[in-house]
Amino acid sequence: MSEHNCAKPNIEVTESKIDLSRRKFLSAIGIAAATVGLTGLASSAEAATKKYKVCSTKDVKVRGATIAQIKTSSGSLFVLITQPKAGVYRAFNAACTHEGQMVTGVEGSNLVCPAHRAAFSMDTGKVSRGPAQMPLRKYTLTKTGTTLYINA
DSSP: OOOOOOOOOOOOOOOOOOOOOHHHHHHHHHHHHHHHHHHHHHHHHHHHOOEEEEEEGGGSOTTEEEEEEEEETTEEEEEEEEEEETTEEEEEESBOTTTOOBOOEEETTEEEOTTTOOEEETTTOOEEESSOOSOOOEEEEEEETTEEEEEO
């Protein structure tokens, strides 16, 4: 076994006082993360929010629904457009929140999934009969003239 002769550097260690409490440190980390996160969130929101034409108002009967297929950059999106009362339009993701089957039925003021009979309000998307426990995802719907658009 050989012995190493390493030269010891001539460094004087002095004590340095940095006024950085745990709270200030975590606050600084939080601000940095929020800045990065908000910048990413803003660009993601801008990219994610796109206006899509779904149908004409005449395609949706009062207390009825129609399904529109929208081609997006990430694939197809199926949207349920409802008119719970005259002149009021709503848009929901057509996938049942129970097992993802397409919600295709209408019973009274409810949208119904044929697989297990889960029902959702055509006005709010909230569950009105199980086995689904979560409401349908709602989209912002706008009307220009007689054309309906969603932001997705």
